[in-house]
Amino acid sequence: MSLRGSFVFRGDRNRGGHQGRGGYRGGGGGGGGYRGGGGGGSYRGGRGGRRGEELELYNPQNGPTEPDQNVTKIEDELVASLKDVSLEVQTGNFPPRRGFGTVGEQTNVRANFFPMSLTAGTVFYRYEVKMDPDEKRKTSRRRVIDLFIEEVLKKYTSAEIVTDGGGMIFTIEPLPLDKMNLIGQGAKVKLWWKDDDPPAPNDGSREFKILIRAATSMTAAQLTEEFVMGQSRHRELGQDQDIEIPSELIQIFNIVFNAEPEANPNIGGVGKNKFFHLPGHNGGVSKDLGGGLDAVQGYYKSVRPSFGRVLCNVNAVTSPFYGEMSLFEVIHKVTGRHPSDQPLGEYEKQRLSSFLKRVKVTLKHLKGRPAIVGNVANYNANEYTFYCEALGLRRDVSVTEYFEAKYNFRLRYPKLQLLKCGESMIPMEVCSIAPGQAFRGRISDTQTTNMIQFACRNPTANAKLITTAGLRTLGLENQQESMPYKFGFKIDPQMVVVPARILPPPAIRYRQSTTNVERNRGQWNLIRQQFSQGATINRLLVVGFERSRMPFYTKANLRQVVAQFKNNCRELGMNIACTGETITLDASQNVQYLLREVFADYSAPNKRPDLMLLVLPDELKNIYNDIKVLGDLKTGITTVVFLFSKVSKDLDGGSRNKQYFANLLMKVNIRMGGLNHSLNPESLATLLSPEGPTMLVGMDVTHPSPLSAQGSPSIASMVASCDSDFMNYPCSLRIQEKGEMIQGTTEMLMERLSQYRRLNRNARNARPPAIIFYRDGVSEGEFGRVLSHEFPKIVHACNQWDTGYRPRITFIVVGKRHHTRFYPTDATKADENKNCLPGTVVDRGVTAVYDWDFYLQAHKGLQGTARPAHYYVLRDENGFTADTLQCLTMNLCHLFARCTKAVSICPPAKLADLACDRARIYLASIMDTSGTESSALERKPEHVWERAKQMWGSGVHNDIKETMFYL
DSSP, X not given: OXXXXXXXXXXXXXXOOOOOOOOOOTXXXXXXXXXXXXXXXXXXXXXXXXXXXXXXXXXXXTOOOSOOHHHHHHHHHHHHHTTTSOOSOOTTOOOBOOOOOOOSEEEEEEESEEEEEEOTTOEEEEEEEEEESOOOSHHHHHHHHHHHHHHTGGGTOOSOEEEOSSSEEEESSOOOTTTTTOTTTOEEEEOOOTTSOOOOTTXXXXXXXXXXXXXXEEEHHHHHHHHHHSSTTHHHHGGGSOOOOOHHHHHHXXXXXXXXXHHOTTEEEETTTEEEEOTTSTTOOEEEEETTEEEEEEEEEEEEEETTEEEEEEEEEEEEEEOOOBHHHHHHHHXXXXXXXXXXXXXXXXXXXXXXXXXXXXXXGGTTEEEEOOEEEXXXXXXEEEEEOGGGOOEEEEHHHHHHHHHOOOOSOTTSEEEEETTEEEEGGGEEEOSSOBOOXXXXXXXXXXXXXXXXXXXXXXXXXXIIIIHHHTTOSOOTTSHHHHTTEEEOSSOEEEEEEEOOOOOEEOSSOEEOOBTTTTBOOOTTOOOSBOOEESOEEEEEEESOSOTTOOHHXXXXXXXXXXXXXXXXXXXXXXXXXXXXXXXXXXXXXXXXXHHHHHTSTTTOOSEEEEEEOGGGGGGHHHHHIIIIIIIOOOEEEEEGGGTGGGTTOOHHHHHHHXXXXXXXXXXXXXXXXXXOGGGGGGGOOTTOOOEEEEEEEEOOOTTSOTTOOEEEEEEEOOXXXXXXXXXXXXXXXXXXXXXXXXXXXXXXXXXXXHHTTTSSSSSOSEEEEEEOSOOGGGHHHHHHHHHHHHHHHHHHHSTTOOOEEEEEEEEOSOOOOEEESSGGGBOTTSOBOTTEEEOSSSSOSSBOEEEEEOSOOOSSSOOOEEEEEEEESSOOOHHHHHHHHHHHTTOOTTOSBOOSSOHHHHHHHHHHHHHHHHTHHHHOOTTOOHHHHTSOHHHHHHHHHHHHTTOSOTTTTTTTTTO
């Protein structure tokens, strides 16, 4: 078979340069999968931490132990000056901080922020650079500017020069542009790469004309004042003025502080703020995750304004990277196959294509020149031909022939499929994975476990790592040769100390008694308790499987498991019929087809179960997605799925299964309309009024991952409370074209308001007098956009739902992907792992200068260093004080239905996130294309979007859409 095609690889100098390394976080963005039956709770609340010798508190020598009193004074004065600023709602600005909280036990904590200073008298000069022709590719553009600095500017000045690689250059000495003859004339630069020989005259290299002009200058004092204070006239101007920090100031800090790690060939960057010592190089720390991936330790840094000072936030991070290896090693690690001159099977080809998509490889025959992989082609080096005029051939040649004639390279494996890289077809045996590339896909469960074990460090170890290797890797050790030092910056190597408070937990109410939360653990016991309201299950359908490869999966053992399930239901106060129907399916047959038949048969009104319990053998765990699609979208039957192996070792109904079923039934009870637990009314007094309960709303949007098919949608969710217990949150879901902003805000909120009205008809006013929004999934740079886009739609939805209706609205963004960490200074205010105690709240020292935000660690950190949630108030029409909002949020964190402990983020936001996760399952084949046929990967975006709409259909079935089916 012979196929005509394009040139194999054009070995010219103008190859377009290196590609960015990307920054998708592995493990977070797949299409859903088996979640198990546990649900994240604990029958006893869990012990947490590791047993063994007691850990030491992080207490650095010569480190501060008290907050900086000058900073405290500035904070108090600033907040006092803001008391007269109008609180009226005005477009485009956030409410100012109205005060600091006082409730709770006072303490101090260290924060992973380092004070910065700038040498007085330093002047920063900014220059703008333009090139002709304009180069759009970032890596090529960066290389051209670097060459301009090295070959032109450095001939005339010894000043340190840094660049963003786009169009900005900064120095601390003015450049003698007149002496360089650059004013109006520019300079010519040829593009070449470090692996190549320097260009020669008339060699055909791409040439650029570079124009440079002086733009602005700024003194150290101006820079610090503007960065810290924003527009320092804020208090006089009020809220109708923009107080955003000028982007130029951010640029100066980022460019100077990124220059050091970016110049180090042993350090790889991910995005703008993360840097990793590569495996195999001095200082590199990594762990083989298996499957061709390494977990690599790195560090995050971000320069931020704070009260009267500039701080640098530094944190330890871990990301999966592609291992630096030959393609043959990759084939073995990904498919398990050893190199041979035989084509890959279809499944092997799909797995390899998914693993290598958009990965940079180096080419042995072109001295390590890079190429970007598209996919694994269907043809091998003998089959694929192209017309070649070079080398005197002037005929169709195969890739095998071309390599022998052009490079004197005899392919050992000409029958192995080629890699498609752009328009070129390249043999795998000449390719190796280029170093420093972050993995952008979804890692396996085993890889996730390995990475968590590698990344998990107790707070003391984490703090020591940040203050030693972290500062060194980022070039922040104040060494005289470091770029920040040369530009006049100095970093205090000690973390700042800030005030904190420990908020008290609420009391937990069950049917017959009230229990207290263990303060140091943030948890409570379900033992000898019953749900506040037990759900009723009149019709139970159990689906089991025969002919499983599991030796203990027998009908008799399945009956024991079902009996345990029912007994635990009754012990926890649920009402369940004594008998139930059990059917068994043949696990050796087409199980997906058999399940479709079962769901179709039992969707009839006279056979419809209240609950379908599916007990899967391990070999069928991958059908979880199919079950949820059939139950949630197609038939509206409530389903509960768990693996038989989770309960098979305790078939006599011992404590292990008791805990497992308790966790499972916390989800079942709330899905079926029950109420697991509640709080004392005084803990929620802020939300209760004679007009009716406040509505709590969670909002989130999830996006396609790098392994999603192009054209895959974003998925938006909105959950909302509808009663005075604030435990039940039905949800609305929408698919939308990819984008950060939620498009269906109006329609989804109207659905939630209608459900509230249905359940509160007997209230004085069947409309919530106030609504509090907890918005998840928003980065700091998007705060303004999300408020200006979504807030007007919220107001419009209220008025459209009921003319003239305008509730009091508070809109809060919940951040969980930030890099702020706190470390106790007092051993009596720390848990056994030396994390801060549950309830620790910080609202000064490292928070926003003008805006209203706070950090709250409501939960106990079970592994590693606990991460607090970050709450940022974008609107407040309810007039909350700092204490009111902080205590309310703390109390709500104890109202997550499926566990007996405080959770890390407020339940409305957490539930919205879970609803998005469930919705990804419905679109799994396009949201996660790993292992998908190549044709699916190459669909046109508009076809993928149409396919998504077909798969989504009418959304969640009417019979369950007003339940918490997604939990």
